[in-house]
Amino acid sequence: MSTYDRVAELPLKIDSWEMEGLSIRPSPEFERLSTVIRLNGAGQTGLGEDITYEALDQIALQDAGPVHDFTQVTTVGQFCDLIAELDLFPTAPEREVSRLYRRWAFESAALDLALSQAGTSLASYLDRPLRPLNFVASMGLTGGPGGKESDVGRLLVKLDRYPDLKFKLDPSLDWDQSLIDQLAETGAVNTLDLKGQYKGTVVDIETDPELYRRLLVAFPDAWIEDPDITPKTREVLKDDWHRVTWDAPIHSVEDIASLEHKPTVINIKPSRMGGLKSTFDAYDYCDSDGIGAYGGGQWELGIGREQIQYLAALFHPDNPNDTAPVGYNAAEPEPGLPTSPMQVPGNGFGKPDNS
Template structure:
């Protein structure tokens, strides 16, 4: 039986839905907007979070309001097919990946509501035990780059582990200082991005310096070019992929069989596609870790929940949201996160 099978036929009753906007300044030097989708039915509510990055897309979505014909009797799978047919975009998104982000928001809200109505938790339906979640903090080192953002966090939380985004303006002195902390579990070359604020070209000098300075770190999304392939060839066991992975077909199309991939639920859009990726990785012995999208609301807990069920011991980029603040305050939980699944539904922690 596939992972998706016990979820697909869960009954789902929807009476109405509402949208809630969230906003927060985060550590990547931008103001994050997201939209919480609240599906309501039978006295219960299910929540999901649209992690589309462009603010204008959220403004248009929230301004249009709950216009989709979602009321009625469904199953989790039939609702997924309905969302596939509908257009939840008042105007086309700025970037195509946002189609999947919004679909995931509706599908995760539907899963939460169906489980609430059934009085069962996600862990119970899947027959999996939630386990403590190992996490890393995703961080850029500023412009111009400095070790200060890393140092500030380590001063407050000495056991923190990190996923860093190296850029061409990292000099040898900075690379050595970062490596000396011993706190880096993965480096993200952002090689799959084009036309974004995080674009990073294939830089042979940077690749060589970083790969050699962090010999035990995972290497995410390198840009494979003749000038970088020679540098990376002996490190293929450490190469992992993120931005180009939206389906099992994308995993099949990778240039070589990876030992690890980043499975970000929002990139897959549908619950069906995400579950298929979990199953494929299990069948082929491919490790996985989870990734976040600067979630501000229930989406963060939901990806922590999935990590606890499918890949709790890997460097999950699902740190509690407080670590995304420009200056994280005291009292944040350390890794690993203790399991906090809700008694019923698809929620983690105290989000309501």
Template sequence: MSTYERVAELPVEIESWSMEGLAIKPAPDFERLTTVIRIEGAGSAGLGEDITYEALDQIALQDAGPTHDLTGPKTVGEFCDLIGRLDLFPSPPEREVSRLYRRWAFESAALDLALWQAGTSLAEFLDRPLNPLTFVASMGLAGGPGKTGSDVGRLRVKLDRYPELKFKLDPSLDWDQDLIDELHATGAVNTLDLKGQYKGTVVDIETDPELYRRLLGSFPDAWIEDPDITPQTREVLKDDWHRITWDAPIHSVADIASLEHKPTVINIKPSRMGGLKSTFDAYDYCEAEGIGAYGGGQWELGVGRDQIQYLAALFHPDNPNDTAPVGYNAAEPEKGLPLSPMKVPGNGFGKPDVS
């Protein structure tokens, strides 16, 4: 029986649901909005978080309120089937991928509720250990005060306080060899996210095969995530497929299976997979195929961060999970943050348990 089939059989009793908007303003010109989905029944509540990026899509959901009747399903599987038939957007989303993000919010909330009602946790239910979580902190080096160019000093501020911290970095076109050498000397670079699989977004960058060449040569042990594949970059990457990993293109087992080269590790983001079945099927597939996995965040503001840390600790605790505590996002992280590997809070899927 697959992991999803086991989870799908969990009974669930749903009486009502509601929403709560969350917001932070990390920069004067940017406000991040998310929506917490709360599903209640039999004296318990389950939570999930919609991480859709477009603020107008979040506002439309919150303004519309709980319009759908979710009280019919009697099992988690029936609930997932219902969610798959509903249009969860009051108006069409700005990006179709947001449908996956919202579906995950509802289905994760239902699983949380079902586990609470069963008096158990996901780790206990699946009989899997919740292990200490290895994590890295992700950041770019550009866009500091005054929108300056890339500066290793931004990384060193964090290393000064947490010398053992490892990083997933977003290279940019102004990374010259001197900057790359300075980064290499820190010994702190674990993963380089090239953002080459994003097109027409605020995060993608122009593909520069020479930058790729410098990065691969200077960081021979780093994971290389989401390169753009062109005839020129293919030539640069030809000897390094064993450390190429993927994030943005991965929404299903089919996406993993269809990759030209079998990956050593893959980034599985539950919200990007879009639902319980696709997420658990991906975990099962990777385990069966000997493919490692690591998790990644999507600017969660609430329970969504707890849930991705929990799943990472449950299914791939020893890989470079981009699920660091949110305190590491600060330009100067406060003292006393958990160190990697850390005991996860154990919140998000049923009764709390500790890794």
């Protein structure tokens, strides 16, 4: 029986549901919004988080209120089938991929509620060990003192406070050889996210095969995530496919199976996979095909971060999971943050142990 089939059998009772808006303003010109989904039933509450990036899509959901009726479902599988039939967007989303993000929010809340009602945790239910979680901190290097240019000092501040911290970095076109050499000397670079699979977004960058070449040479042990594939970059990457990994193009098992080169590891983001079945099927596929996995976040503000940490600790704890505690996002992280490997809460599905 597949992992999803086991989860789908969990009994589920939903009496009502509601939403809570979360927000953070990381800069004066930008506010990040998310929505926590709360499913209530049999005296328990299940939580999930919609990480859709567009603020107007979040506001429309919260303004519409809990318009869908979930009271007739009796299992997690039935709930997932119902969610697949519903349009969860009061108005059409700005990006179609947001439908996957929102589906994950509702289905993860249903799983959380079902586990609470059963008085068990996902680890216990699946009879899998919940192991200490290895994580890396992701960041770009732009926005240093005095302007927008990349500055290795931003990384060094974090290393000074947490000397064993490893990083997933977003290279940019202004990374000259001096900056690359400084980064290499730290020994702290685990993954390089080239953002080559994003087109027409605020995060994608122009493809520079020469930058790719210099990065491959300077960081011979780093994972290379989401390179752009062109004739010139193919030539640069020809001897390094074993450390090329993928994130943005991966939404299903079919996406993994259709990759030109079988990856050593792959980034499985539950919110990007879009549901319990696609996520658990991806875990099963990677396990059977000898492909490692690591987790990644999408700027969660609430329970969504704890849930992806929990899944990573359950299915791929030893890999470079981009699931660091949110405190590491600060320019100067506070002392006392959990360090890698960290113990995640074992109660239910990412909830604190005392909940």
